[in-house]
Amino acid sequence: MxxxxxxxxxxxxxxxSVVNLRTAxxxxxxxxxxxxxxxxxxxxxxGVVSFSLTGxxxxxxxxxxxxxxxxxxxxxxxxxxxxxxLTVVSPLPxxxxxxxxxxxxxxxxxxxxxxxxxxxxxPGDQSPPLPGDxxxxxxxxxxxxRPSDLLPPRSRDLLPPRVGDALPTRPGxxxxxxxxRAARAAGTWRQIAYHVLALFIGVAGGALTAAFWTVGIxxxxxxxxxxxxxxxxxxxxxxTAPAGVLAVAALLAAPWVARxxxxxxxxxxRALLGPSRNEQLTLRVESLARSRADVVAATDAERxxxxxxxHDGAQQRLVSLAMNLGMARAGLADAPAPAREAIAAAHxxxxxxLAELRxxxxxxxxxxxxxxxxxxxxxxxxxxxxxxxxLTVAVPExxxxxxxxxxxxxxxxxxxxxxxxxxxxxxxxxxxxxxxRLRIVITDNGRGGATIGGRGGGVGGGSEGGGxxxxxxxxxxxxxxxxxxxxxxxxxxxxxxTVELPCAR
Amino acid sequence: MRTVIAEDSVLLRAGLTRLLDDGGFDVVEAVSDADQLLxxxxxxxxxxALVDVRMPPTYTDEGIRAxxxxxxxxxxxxxxxxxxxxxxRYATDLLSVRTxxxxxxxxxxxxxxxxxxxxxxxxxxxxxxxxxxxxxxxIVRHRPDPLERLTPRESEVLRLMAEGRSNxxxxxxxxxxxxxxxxxxxxIFTKLELPAAESDHRRVLAVLKFLRT
Numbered sequence: 001m002x003x004x005x006x007x008x009x010x011x012x013x014x015x016x017s018v019v020n021l022r023t024a025x026x027x028x029x030x031x032x033x034x035x036x037x038x039x040x041x042x043x044x045x046x047g048v049v050s051f052s053l054t055g056x057x058x059x060x061x062x063x064x065x066x067x068x069x070x071x072x073x074x075x076x077x078x079x080x081x082x083x084x085x086l087t088v089v090s091p092l093p094x095x096x097x098x099x100x101x102x103x104x105x106x107x108x109x110x111x112x113x114x115x116x117x118x119x120x121x122x123p124g125d126q127s128p129p130l131p132g133d134x135x136x137x138x139x140x141x142x143x144x145x146r147p148s149d150l151l152p153p154r155s156r157d158l159l160p161p162r163v164g165d166a167l168p169t170r171p172g173x174x175x176x177x178x179x180x181r182a183a184r185a186a187g188t189w190r191q192i193a194y195h196v197l198a199l200f201i202g203v204a205g206g207a208l209t210a211a212f213w214t215v216g217i218x219x220x221x222x223x224x225x226x227x228x229x230x231x232x233x234x235x236x237x238x239x240t241a242p243a244g245v246l247a248v249a250a251l252l253a254a255p256w257v258a259r260x261x262x263x264x265x266x267x268x269x270r271a272l273l274g275p276s277r278n279e280q281l282t283l284r285v286e287s288l289a290r291s292r293a294d295v296v297a298a299t300d301a302e303r304x305x306x307x308x309x310x311h312d313g314a315q316q317r318l319v320s321l322a323m324n325l326g327m328a329r330a331g332l333a334d335a336p337a338p339a340r341e342a343i344a345a346a347h348x349x350x351x352x353x354l355a356e357l358r359x360x361x362x363x364x365x366x367x368x369x370x371x372x373x374x375x376x377x378x379x380x381x382x383x384x385x386x387x388x389x390x391l392t393v394a395v396p397e398x399x400x401x402x403x404x405x406x407x408x409x410x411x412x413x414x415x416x417x418x419x420x421x422x423x424x425x426x427x428x429x430x431x432x433x434x435x436x437r438l439r440i441v442i443t444d445n446g447r448g449g450a451t452i453g454g455r456g457g458g459v460g461g462g463s464e465g466g467g468x469x470x471x472x473x474x475x476x477x478x479x480x481x482x483x484x485x486x487x488x489x490x491x492x493x494x495x496x497x498t499v500e501l502p503c504a505r
Numbered sequence: 506m507r508t509v510i511a512e513d514s515v516l517l518r519a520g521l522t523r524l525l526d527d528g529g530f531d532v533v534e535a536v537s538d539a540d541q542l543l544x545x546x547x548x549x550x551x552x553x554a555l556v557d558v559r560m561p562p563t564y565t566d567e568g569i570r571a572x573x574x575x576x577x578x579x580x581x582x583x584x585x586x587x588x589x590x591x592x593x594r595y596a597t598d599l600l601s602v603r604t605x606x607x608x609x610x611x612x613x614x615x616x617x618x619x620x621x622x623x624x625x626x627x628x629x630x631x632x633x634x635x636x637x638x639x640x641x642x643x644i645v646r647h648r649p650d651p652l653e654r655l656t657p658r659e660s661e662v663l664r665l666m667a668e669g670r671s672n673x674x675x676x677x678x679x680x681x682x683x684x685x686x687x688x689x690x691x692x693i694f695t696k697l698e699l700p701a702a703e704s705d706h707r708r709v710l711a712v713l714k715f716l717r718t
Contacts, residue, residue: 308564315516315589315612320615323520327527330618347616353612358589368592371565376594382594383642391645 033255047202216251423445448493594641
């Protein structure tokens with residue numbers, strides 16, 4: 001979307017070069033000059049129509065009403081009333097016709113100048129669903145439903161509402177309702193401003209362009225005819241020499257006048273008919289939020305995929321290997337000692353590798369998280385933590401899978417950090433939900449002094465390095481979904497990490 | 506001892522079949538998903554079913570749900586669930602029906618052939634076999650506070666009891682005297698305010714009941 005916007009903004013009218021006397025005559029037969037001229041000439045009648053429909057009618061009616069109220073005879077009240085009614089009613093067709101007129105003007109710019117005025121943001125286009133958002137369906141499974149099957153469908157939208165949602169066109173829309181919504185929609189008043197201005201730009205620009213061409217071409221025809229004696233001079237034209245100079249000057253200037261008018265009109269139209277700076281930024285933010293959500297979802301999906309691949313591949317093979325070595329170890333009791341020792345060592349290695357791989361894979365994305373939710377998944381981390389951890393989870397309704405995955409990661413990383421750096425003897429993890437936020441609080445009784453960046457170490461960590469990457473990673477993961485991360489770690493402890501994640505349904 | 510195996514990995518299915526055959530078990534059928542497992546259990550009525558947790562079609566908790574069905578519909582069939590990871594929540598589900606004739610072990614444990622086969626026989630005979638990892642999770646989840654009053658040695662004994670070990674098993678594992686183990690156990694029962702129990706098995710059940718409520 002960004003590239004699209006930038007592309008539209010490349011302005012081929014304003015890229016016109018500075019007038020060069022040697023190349024100036026070439027402008028006379030350049031297509032661009034003639035298109036600019038046509039644009040200016042069409043702009044004149046169109047400006048009149050635009051103004052009449054948007055500004056003229058209401059202003060005229062209001063003027064008449066005012067005049068009637070002030071000067072009309074008392075017995076002319078029906079006329080006064082009619083004018084007043086007209087004053088109230090006439091803006092309605094204006095509001096109604098704004099979009100049509102804008103479309104017409106846009107078409108004029110596109111067809112005659114080749115300039116696309118970027119459209120105002122409109123509702124309608126839907127983004128594709130985020131990947132990895134919903135757990136896979138369970139077709140034709142005869143087993144009893146799991147508790148999580150009974151949960152309401154999870155929300156997938158972490159995104160702000162779309163710009164332009166204020167003006168939906170509903171079927172069965174009645175005219176006044178639509179006009180009211182149009183009047184409240186952002187951009188309508190700027191469009192009306194353009195349609196009012198179009199009269200002045202159209203009249204002035206059209207007249208100026210026409211004048212230069214008329215003088216240039218007209219005098220350019222008159223002067224040779226006069227020289228040939230074909231022109232019956234009536235005395236109101238200038239003498240031949242100045243007329244010749246004037247003709248050449250007007251002719252040379254005409255293309256640039258036409259282009260200047262086109263450039264001015266384009267600038268005004270862009271400012272008033274295109275999205276405002278605010279709207280452009282809103283669009284940009286929306287597109288960034290969308291692409292960021294896609295990236296977060298893709299990362300999550302990738303972790304699940306890697307977990308699944310390792311589970312189905314390497315882990316099964318390692319189990320099989322360890323099992324075979326175990327059988328060999330048990331069965332070869334009477335083998336020579338070196339062989340027995342080698343098998344025993346290989347067996348121990350395989351068991352160790354299996355344990356390490358299991359730790360790693362479960363850290364990626366535990367299957368139980370999708371299945372039974374955060375509460376169930378956190379038991380595993382807490383039980384494996386090398387220090388006693390009190391875990392309290394009170395999340396009555398589940399959050400979107402991406403949020404649950406990040407919450408799991410936050411607790412997992414924070415406990416790892418505490419174990420590494422904090423010199424704590426106990427920790428506490430509390431997960432709760434308030435309205436649409438998931439709140440995770442992790443506390444330890446360690447020595448404190450942790451910082452997010454620099455040499456702060458982990459939670460409760462001192463200055464012995466570690467680079468603070470663990471905590472920074474946590475803050476980044478939280479920020480990736482518009483969550484917040486707060487660290488409170490006075491020297492001497494205790495350290496508290498508070499992470500809040502959006503958990504909209 | 507008649508056994509049905511449900512495991513979707515061809516490699517492991519073959520490996521487990523061989524392991525059990527060598528260990529004197531009679532593998533009557535080895536299947537690859539939960540539906541086939543339920544059909545095989547209904548047909549063969551084995552002594553024990555060995556079930557993988559993640560199986561087709563969704564590769565999440567098919568094995569647990571199938572195990573629950575077996576425990577409800579075929580009470581005579583003992584179930585041992587195997588998994589790459591153990592989860593306290595699945596254990597709670599498995600123990601919720603009954604605390605006898607059930608096992609929940611990490612797949613890693615099959616590497617220790619003798620112990621694994623012992624656990625399988627214990628479960629088939631109506632005992633329990635919970636992975637130490639599961640027990641750790643159950644302890645963390647369900648009774649964080651009273652456990653702090655237990656000494657490290659007592660916690661160790663509690664863990665072994667929850668895994669399904671008898672007093673003799675605990676004596677072997679900790680290499681301490683019989684009377685020492687008895688002393689630890691009575692101390693645990695006092696601290697956790699559990700009713701006194703005579704036999705090994707009743708003690709194990711009391712601990713499990715305690716951990717899952």
